[in-house]
Amino acid sequence: MINALAADAVVLLHLAFIAFVIGGAALLWRWPRLVVLHVPAVLWGAYAEFAGMICPLTPLENRLRALAGDGGYRGGFVEHYLLPLIYPEALTREVQLVLGLFVVAVNVALYAAWLITRRRLHG
Template identity: 35%
Template sequence: MGYRLVAELAMVVHFLFLAYLAIGGFLAWRWRRTIWIHLGVVCWGLLSIVTGVECPLTVVEDWGRRHAGLEGLPRTGFIDHYIEGVVYPEEYTNAARWTVAVLVLFSYAGYVLRRR
């Protein structure tokens, strides 16, 4: 398997991870046991925002890119490279984070109400 493929797979998995972070709580309305996976994802997301810990997927993608002879990811990481300034302007980072937080809280409220 080529290094570039490793980098691209890490990038795709990273995007899927972020999508699951935003909407995984809603998936738990249908598949109840997945709530535990989503809680882990949310905890990782919070940890990375609060502490700045580097995501292993970012490390893998950067490694693959560099070994494939491509430019590595900027030290600011995956979200700064692919999301901020591309999907939304950088000045809306906190609004984007709060939007995801509201989605997660709403999905969890729905999860609890549907369980009753």
């Protein structure tokens, strides 16, 4: 029971991290100091997608599920949980590259807007 709950907590942490990577720059208007956490998170998220690697949280979740008596899964978190919602096929290298480019594009746009706003306010 504890291991199953811990595995579910890892999934929630993973989802929160992905959301932070994609849109965390939007929080900078309210909390500018988050930049010191967000930039490394974006770099990690983009690197993981471009390198085609599996996040370390995925094996942790699978291990906890196995300890709970549940079956783990093959592949990565995005492939197992998110892509079935977005794409009917399995995660491909091309999809990973598109996801990485999406992360970079969203964050470049948000950071540009944030920096322009800061410059105007503190200019």
